[in-house]
Amino acid sequence: MPKSFSNVIRFLVVLYFYCGMASISYGQIGGRNAFGFTSMAFEPHVSSLGGMVLGQTTTSMSGMDFPSVLQNGQKEVNIGYTSLYGSSSAFAVQYIMPHKRLGVLQVGTRYLTHGLLDRRDALNTYQGKFSANEVDLYAGTAFTWENYRFGVNVHGLIGQLEAQNSLGLAVDFTAFWEDSSGLTTMGFALRNLGGEIIPYAGKRRATPTDLQFGFSRKLKYLPLRIHCTLHDLYRWNLRFEDSLTSNSSNLFGLPEDQSIGGFGKFTDNFFRHVNFGLDINMFQDKFWFALGYNHQRRMEMAIPNRNGFAGFSLGFGMELNLWAFGYSYAKHHLASGFHGIRTTLRFHKKAKNSVEN
Template identity: 25%
Template sequence: MRRDYKILFSTLLLFLPLFTVRAQKAEHSFEFLNIPATPHTIANGGFSLTYVAGNSGIAFDNPALFGEETSGLLFLSYLNYMSGVHSVNTLYGRPVNDRGTWAIGMRAMHYGKMEAFDKNNIAMGSFTATDAALQGLFSYDLSSKLRGGLALKLIYSNIESYNAFAVAVDAGVSYYDGEKGLSIGAALTNAGVTIKGFHDKKTAPAWDLRLGYSQSLSHAPFRFHLTAYGLNPKIFQYRGDEQKWLQRTLRHLTLGVEYFMDERFWLGVGYNPRLAQDLKHLNGNFFSGLSLGGGFSHDFFRIGAAVTRYHPSGLSFVISLATNFGNDEFIF
């Protein structure tokens, strides 16, 4: 036990140089990488850094969450972000040996048709915009309770006739103690460089440092989630002169409560203070910042759905399917 905590603490220290040295301006590109890809993620408030059984898609949030228990599952999800904006995500992986696993994933977001106008406000027809990312992932069990993961992303963005390319890395650790129902996760996300920008200025991907904590109750079917995100120093200082310290701090936290009747059924509700604050300025209602999700597992498939609000004009929803694909034998 003490050895696991020492390894976890040492691994977290590896993030500190990146946390302090790679500070960037508040302007970032490829923000679609921060949009949730799974019902569990949305139901937890928008981020999932900690262990969720049988959900391989949360590896998009923390590569250390993909392991032998989720290998062999083909994950698919569809997100209706808002009117005309849609996202699809897929992930699949296999064991490498008794400790390692690999996976390959794809994320794509299409923004629909938009009208183009020249500087004199004369219509020039329509155009489309698309973002996509292809990623390869490898995770390794450092001990029976601690796992590390690394993901390499090739990122592409297109707006009308303009294109941009970038390369980014996710690095994460996950500590899970099933007997105590305790899960701790940390991830450095989207740390990379823009190879080709839309213009001469190359805006870097929106890198971030995130920490997560989850705890299940021993005598009740509930699990509580707390996630801190936006710990990139420049992001954390953003709007610092406009808000009180407490409001600014809450913008970097999400809360989630999960109810699981058994291993086959779950319900979750989450709260994102940043969404609530932002939607309040856009005439949002009492439910702004809240999210709701649920799922069902069968021997051969797992389905899930979640809903939240990113804009006062309508709800956003995601549905997912994970199914067994191949067998559980090692391929190497």
């Protein structure tokens, strides 16, 4: 464990500059990393809140992406499935168990498959089928220090694309804080710090590293919790100028070319870093309903003047003592969205998460 909070801050500052230097040479947003599926939200509750949550205390979030919420004595099995575009789909299996030395330990796997694809040559001649799959084998734990809950995940990554294979390694560092009333929470995450050990071909590529900060506030007299998560904090420009979509609408619903000078681009770029979520918990937290908005997703998947509900997401779930279920629908594009489900079987009595556990 860290000896002092100053040591933790110093360590995080070094990681921050490492992330910034690793990305400074890139001008585009996507398509440059290996194992991009590791940035997906595999948990329905997280997906329904826009895909990123760092300040949530509910047990419907298992710690797959944010291990700081793991609790000592926790013992459960989580199984999830996400339907993606076309024949692509994702599966997740997670086991959380008590550990004598660590307090709590999670192990699991996340599997992405694109099914069977057509193999064709330069003349578009059909040459049979091939498969494309990626696997994440991970383990993680969490510990409490003063009023903070720290977590770490280690990922072993395997990729297979036709006859090409890749191996990678990545790590997550997270921190969580909750005030004494439980109304306000804050979280920090450095996700997917790593890269390929054995590349598919050519030079090694980094995993999609992301530096995130999030907070939430629960209303005192209403069953509502508001979430706000900031992501990609080590780089400012998340815009990608594309002449084919130059007429798409900005945050205010105006065509991009009618924005007020540089102010329109500034606000658009700023809100691409922000993820919003609204959580409704009812019947003593036994039922939840969530809404989310991801502005970056909306703008990157935009069709000129026809965005529809791209970037919005919703979900619901039940939380019982020994069993839980969640469903989410995230609209990624005008044409389609992602459906996600998860079921949980607990071997411990459900309890409210706290950094003091």
